[in-house]
Amino acid sequence: MSMNTLTPNPGASPVCATSDAPSHPSRRGFLQAGGAIVISFAFPVLSSAQTATPPEKQALYNGLDSWLAIGANGNITVFCGKVELGQGVQTSLSQAVAEELDCPMSRISMIMGDTAIVPDQGTTTGSKTTQMGQPQLRQAAAEARAVLLELGAAKLGVSPDELGIREGIVFVKATPAKGVSFADLLGGKRFDRKITGKAKFKAIKDYSVIGQPVPRVDLPAKTIASFEYVHNLRLPGMLHGRVVRPAAIGAKLIRVDAASIGKLGARVVTRGDFVGVVAAREETAIAAARQLKVEWALPANAAEAVDIHSELRTYPVAHAQNDKISGNVESAFSKSAKTYKASYLTPFQMHGSIGPSCGVADVRHDSATVWCGTQHSFGLIDTLAGILNIPAKNVRLAWTEASGCYGHNGADDAAVDAALLSQAVGKPVRVQWSRQDEHGWEPKGPAMVVDLAAGVDGKGNILAWDFINITSTHSSRPRGQPGNTLGGTLTGHKPHYEFSNGNRNADINYAFPDRRVRIRYHDSSPLRPSSLRGLSAYPHTFANESFMDELAFAAKADPVAYRLQYLKDERARDVISAVMKMAQWGAAKTAQTDTASHIASGRGFAFSRYENINAYTAMVVDVEVNRDTGEVRVKHMYAAFDCGLIVNPDGARNQIEGCLVQGMSRALFEEVAFNRGGVTSTDWSTYPIARFEDLPEVVQIELINRPDQGSCGAGEASTTPVAAAIGNAIFNATGARLRQYPFNPERIKNALAHHNNNGDTL
Numbered sequence: 001m002s003m004n005t006l007t008p009n010p011g012a013s014p015v016c017a018t019s020d021a022p023s024h025p026s027r028r029g030f031l032q033a034g035g036a037i038v039i040s041f042a043f044p045v046l047s048s049a050q051t052a053t054p055p056e057k058q059a060l061y062n063g064l065d066s067w068l069a070i071g072a073n074g075n076i077t078v079f080c081g082k083v084e085l086g087q088g089v090q091t092s093l094s095q096a097v098a099e100e101l102d103c104p105m106s107r108i109s110m111i112m113g114d115t116a117i118v119p120d121q122g123t124t125t126g127s128k129t130t131q132m133g134q135p136q137l138r139q140a141a142a143e144a145r146a147v148l149l150e151l152g153a154a155k156l157g158v159s160p161d162e163l164g165i166r167e168g169i170v171f172v173k174a175t176p177a178k179g180v181s182f183a184d185l186l187g188g189k190r191f192d193r194k195i196t197g198k199a200k201f202k203a204i205k206d207y208s209v210i211g212q213p214v215p216r217v218d219l220p221a222k223t224i225a226s227f228e229y230v231h232n233l234r235l236p237g238m239l240h241g242r243v244v245r246p247a248a249i250g251a252k253l254i255r256v257d258a259a260s261i262g263k264l265g266a267r268v269v270t271r272g273d274f275v276g277v278v279a280a281r282e283e284t285a286i287a288a289a290r291q292l293k294v295e296w297a298l299p300a301n302a303a304e305a306v307d308i309h310s311e312l313r314t315y316p317v318a319h320a321q322n323d324k325i326s327g328n329v330e331s332a333f334s335k336s337a338k339t340y341k342a343s344y345l346t347p348f349q350m351h352g353s354i355g356p357s358c359g360v361a362d363v364r365h366d367s368a369t370v371w372c373g374t375q376h377s378f379g380l381i382d383t384l385a386g387i388l389n390i391p392a393k394n395v396r397l398a399w400t401e402a403s404g405c406y407g408h409n410g411a412d413d414a415a416v417d418a419a420l421l422s423q424a425v426g427k428p429v430r431v432q433w434s435r436q437d438e439h440g441w442e443p444k445g446p447a448m449v450v451d452l453a454a455g456v457d458g459k460g461n462i463l464a465w466d467f468i469n470i471t472s473t474h475s476s477r478p479r480g481q482p483g484n485t486l487g488g489t490l491t492g493h494k495p496h497y498e499f500s501n502g503n504r505n506a507d508i509n510y511a512f513p514d515r516r517v518r519i520r521y522h523d524s525s526p527l528r529p530s531s532l533r534g535l536s537a538y539p540h541t542f543a544n545e546s547f548m549d550e551l552a553f554a555a556k557a558d559p560v561a562y563r564l565q566y567l568k569d570e571r572a573r574d575v576i577s578a579v580m581k582m583a584q585w586g587a588a589k590t591a592q593t594d595t596a597s598h599i600a601s602g603r604g605f606a607f608s609r610y611e612n613i614n615a616y617t618a619m620v621v622d623v624e625v626n627r628d629t630g631e632v633r634v635k636h637m638y639a640a641f642d643c644g645l646i647v648n649p650d651g652a653r654n655q656i657e658g659c660l661v662q663g664m665s666r667a668l669f670e671e672v673a674f675n676r677g678g679v680t681s682t683d684w685s686t687y688p689i690a691r692f693e694d695l696p697e698v699v700q701i702e703l704i705n706r707p708d709q710g711s712c713g714a715g716e717a718s719t720t721p722v723a724a725a726i727g728n729a730i731f732n733a734t735g736a737r738l739r740q741y742p743f744n745p746e747r748i749k750n751a752l753a754h755h756n757n758n759g760d761t762l
Contacts, residue, residue: 065190066079066118066119067079067119067136067137067140067144068097068140068141068144070144070182070183070185070186070187071183071187071188072183072187072188073183073187074107074168074181074182074183074187075107075108075109076097076101076103076107076108076109076182077108077109077110077111078093078094078097078108078109078110078111078137079110079111079117079118079119080093080110080111080112080113080118080121080133080137081112081113081118081119081120081121081122081133081377081378082112082113082121082124082129082133083112083113083124083373083374083375083377083399083401084112084218084401085124085373085375085401085404085405086403086404087129087655087715088216088218088648088651088654088655089124089129089130089133090110090112090216090217090218091214091215091216091217091218091648091651092130092134092647092648092651093110093129093130093133093134093137094108094110094217095209095210095212095214095647095648096134096137096138096141096210096647097137097138097140097141098209099138099141099202099207099208099209099210100138100141100142100144100145100201100202101141101144101145101148101165101168102145102164102165102166102167102168102208103165103167103168103182104167104168105209105214105217107168112399113374113377113397113399114377114396114397114398114399115377115378115381115395115396115397115398115399116396116398118377120377120378121133121136122376123375123376123379123477124375124376125375125376125407125531126535126713126716127610127614127615127712127713127714127715127716127717128713129713129715130643130647130711130712130713130714131614131710131711131712131713134647134711135710138201139199139201142199142200142201142202143193143196143199145165145199146160146196146198146199147193148165148170148182148185148186149163149165149170151170151185151186152170152179152180152185155170155180155184155185156170156172156178156179156180158172162174164176168181168182168183169181169182170182170185204707204708207707210645210647211645211646211647211648211649211705211707212648212649213648213649213650213651214648214650214651215650216651218401227401228400229355229358229373229400229401229402229403230358230359230360230371230372230373230400230401230402231355231358231402231403231432233360233371233400233430234430235360235362235428235430236428237427237428238360238427238428238429238430239278239279239280239285239421239425239427239428239429239430240278240279240280240281240282240284240285240429240430240431240432241269241276241277241278241279241285241417241418241421241429241430241431242276242277242285242286242288242289242431242432242434243274243275243276243289243417243421243431243437243486243487244275244276244277244289244292244294245437245440245441246273246296246490247294247296247298247302247677248296248298248299248302248676248677248678249299249302249526249527249676249677249678250298250299250302251273251296251297251298251299251302251677252273252296252297253270253272253273253275253294253295253296253297254295254296254297255294255295256268256270256275256292256293256294256295257292257293257294257295258292260291260292260293261277261287261288261291261292264279264284264287264288264291265279265280265284266278266279266284266285266287266288267279267425268288268292269420269421269424269425271420271424271490271491272490272491272492273490273491274420274487274490274491275292275294276289276417276420276421276424276431277289277292278421278424278425278429282430282432298677299676299677301676302675302676302677303675303676303677304675304676305675306526306674306675306676308347308348308447308526309345309447309449309740311526312447312448312449312470312522313449313470315470315522315524316522316524317520317521317522318499318521318522318523318524319499319521320518320519320520320521321499321502321503321518321519321520321521322516322517322518322519323503323506323507323517323518323519324506324507324515324516324517325515325516325517326512326513326514326515326516327513327514327515328514329464329465329466329514329515329516331514332455332463332464332513332514333453333455333463333464333466335455335463336455336456336457336463336464337456337457337458338455338456339453339454339455339456339464340453340454340456340547340550340551340554340762341451341452341453341762342451342452342546342547342550342739342762343449343450343451343452343739344449344450344452344539344542344543344546344547344739344740345447345448345449345450345739345740345741346446346447346448346449346450346539346542346740346741347447347670347671347672347740347741347742348444348445348446348447348527348671348672348674349444349445349532349666349670349671349672350439350442350444350445350532350670350672350687351405351406351407351408351409351442351445351532351533352406352665352670352687352689353403353404353405353406353409353410353438353442354403354404355402355403355404356403356410356432356433356434356435356437356438357372357373357402357403357409357410357411357413357414357433357437357438357442358372358373358402358414358430358431358432358433359371359372359411359414359415359416359417359418359419359430359431360372360400360418360428360429360430360431361415361418361419361421361422361423361428361429361431362422362427362428363388363390363419363422363423363426364426366390366391366394367390367394367395367396368384368388368390368394368395368396368419368422368423369395369396369398370384370395370396370397370398370415370418370419371397371398371399371400371415372397372399372400372402372411372412372414372415372418373399373400373401373402373403373405373411374397374399374411374412374415375405375408375411375477376477376479377397377399378397379477379478379479379480380397380412380415380478381395381396381397382479382480383412383416383478383479383480383481383482383484383485383488384397384415384416384419386480386481386482386488386493387416387419387420387482387485387487387488387491387493388419388420388423397415406532406533406662407445407530407531407532407533407535408443408475408476408477408530408531408532409438409442409443410433410437410438410441410442410443412477412478412485413441413442413485413486413487414431414432414433416485416486416487416488417431417486417487418430418431419487420487420491435682435683435684436682436683439679439681439682439683439687440678440679440682441486441678441679443476443528443529443530443531444527444528444529444530444532444672444679445474445529445530445531445532445535446471446472446473446474446525446527446529446530447525448469448470448471448536448539449469449470449471450467450468450469450470450539450540450543451467451468451469452465452466452467452543452544452547453465453466454466454547454551456551456554456555459555460551460554460555460556460557461555461565462510462512462551462566463512463514464512464514464515465508465512465514465515465516466515466516467506467507467508467515467516467517467518467543467544468517468518468519468520469502469506469518469519469520469536469540469543470520470522471502471519471520471521471522471536472497472502472521472522472523472524472525472529473497473498473499473500473501473502473521473523473529473530474500474501474502474504474529474530474531474532474535474536475497475498475500475501475530475531475535476495476497476528476529476530477530477531481493481495481496483495483496484496484497495528497523497529499521499523501531501535501536502519502521502535502536503517503519503536504534504535504536504537504540504610504611505536505537505540505541505544505608505610505611505612505720506519506536506540507612508544508548508612509567509569509572509607509608509609509612510548510563510566510567511566511567511568512566526674526676527672527674527678527679533659533662533715533716533719534610534716534717534719534720535716537608537610537611537716537720538663538666538719538720538722538723539723541606541608541720541721541723541724542723542724542727542741543724544724545606545607545608545721545724545725545728546724546727546728546737546739548562548563549604549605549606549724549727549728549731550737550762551762553731553762554762558586559604559605559728560576560580560585560605563576563605563607564576567607569609571616571642571704571706572607572609572616572618574616574640574642574704575607575616575617575618575640575641575642575704576607576618576640578618578640578702578704579605579618579619579620579638579639579640579702580618580620582620582638582640582700582702583603583620583622583636583638583700585603585605585620593627593733597626598626598627598628599624599625599626599627600624600625600627600733600734601622601623601624601625601635601733602622602623602625602729602730602731602732602733602734603620603621603622603623603729603732604620604621604623604724604725604726604727604728604729604730604731604732605618605619605620605621605725605728606618606619606621606721606722606724606725606728607619607721608717608720608721610712610716610717610720614643614712614713614717615641615642615643615644615712615713615714615717615718616640616641616642616643616704616717617639617640617641617717617718617720617721618639618640618721619637619638619639619640619660619718619721619722619725620636620637620638620725621634621636621637621638621722621725621726621728621729622634622635622636622637622729623635623726623729623730623733624733625730625733625734625748627734627752629745629749630744630745630746630747630748630749630752631745631748632668632726632730632743632745632748633694634664634668634694634696634726635696635697635698636696636697636698636699636700637660637664637696637698637699637700638698638700638701639656639660639699639700639701639702639718640701640702640704641656641701641702641703641704641714641717641718642703642704642706643711643712643713643714643717644706644709644710644711644712645705645706645707645708645709645710645711646703646705646711647711649703649705651714652703652714653701653703655714655715655718656701656703656714656718657699657701659714659715659716659717659718659719659722660699660701660718660719660722661690661695661699662690662719663718663719663720663721663722663723664690664694664696664722664726665689665690665694666719666722666723666741666742667722667723667726667727667741667742667743668690668694668726668741668742668743668744669688669689669690669694669742669744670687670688670689670742671687671742671744672687673686673687723741726743727739727741727743730743730748734751734752734755735755736748736751736752736754736755737751737755738751
């Protein structure tokens, strides 16, 4: 190890906020103020990305007023373990409840993510909230409806079958003027009811709320800047903190010169390699973090450059997973007339949250309350308890909406930072991350290598398909592991990452009888890896759909027609048919070059079914490529989308548009620069994202609603084919094939030079 000298630490810019702390009532306090229907039901099995509810917690929710409460005024409060991350689920979940209870949306409010109040519905990840969380709340509302009809029947002297519900009133169908309100039936009361299992969802033909473009319930307050994010939270006696990050990944603390900030009146907190400052005012904490002199022992190779994709191939395999083996691949290759191979490379990418993370904590002797925008409140409790060394039952996570995340960003880490500082000073502490903190220290979407091989017959038809990737885990969420947070690691806890989610969309939905899909996990990542929107689905779809395009080109076939011959799923064929019609595929839109401006134009296609079992997306992209500068301009994006039953078409459309634009940003601009010591792209100039001037002229979406099918999430599915579609369009325009994104100018020019000199076919 080498040592650096005492140097000031760079800090952050202040963020002004003056609103009072939002109210987070206790469950007991809430129920004392109003009545509740107590209902319970079986939880569906959740995927590994979701964190299934443990049986002991299920028992807690059964027979408790865990899901709905009807107040004295007849308004309905929903207790939801899922959280709003900017994806609009507060609205769509409220729609599901409103539908089953036949009450106006205006009478529904929702408490989300507060562990003292809501049930644990798992993490808000994987586009599973609508798919898995909504049926739970909808079932609860359907059961509540049955209870209301039963109580109304007793009150009105008729049978439940003779009653209907409208606008929060249980009424007699034969004489609609005769009725009783929810408030009169249940207001201020509680019922110890358990689910009967007999309550059915409303018939599709009777829907009046589900399927309607209901405006987002959270946007009005956000639009007029009255919404209280966690960043705005203020507590009595609260102090402000900043964490002084190590000078490099793996650096060890030698000493801190507290006298270097003596005139600022800030307190220095150290615990292991964790260093922080606390002050009465935020600007003082910022100045103290910048000026505090800290000496670190640096790893000897901290400044060493990393050729990540070459290095990935040298990492030992920590966990091997055969995700799919069908038929006899080796035999099929031996019978092939020709074998094609290609490798596709994915960089480390950031979440790029526009607002840096923030956490507030109030840690007392043996208890803690923490406010943050985590994606899983319950999953962070054991982590905090382990770091603070207090009983988990004494930790409350009062979830408060943050600035969005697109996956596992710094929200959990900021909460731990605040908790460590609060415990040290015995007062509430707010920690606001800087842009440098967020860019430099948030978990990253991991770099990957995908190797593909295909065997074809004499006509180019695919006989054998072989996929293998090299990846780290795509999930390092805390989930009770203190070492999976920055604060936990710095205070002596070891990381413990599960090998998971490196197989999303590794397999394909095309009908190749002989195919093999292998996942090779390593645990040697130079940067902390975790979940980025879509997880491995985005890079895997880039590889698979690029390779399909290359095989179609080699077979001299239309890329869409080539895919369709292997696609038997009618819903998949429908989304492809829809986007072909929308984009006028094949109608006088062939690749061309403007010789005067050296602008080459072309179009590309890609298809995916998210996780191979959920929502379908087919898309066409038109691009222009400047052959001189290497700049790519996405002109048009067309997408057809099928996620089953669409609860809120406006919300779904917003999600898809956002996914397409973010997917474009990742494909064209985003790549983490780093060395052994850590991230060097710590601002928006060194880690650019798409700006308004980069947006396509046309983003056109067609939603295919299937009310008879279960709902799937839209928050990740439509981002998965974007890089592939853009890469295929670039090839169509220029003849140069890019197998690594982002497709930045330097990479484009290199690909053009290689193609001009050597040709660029498989």
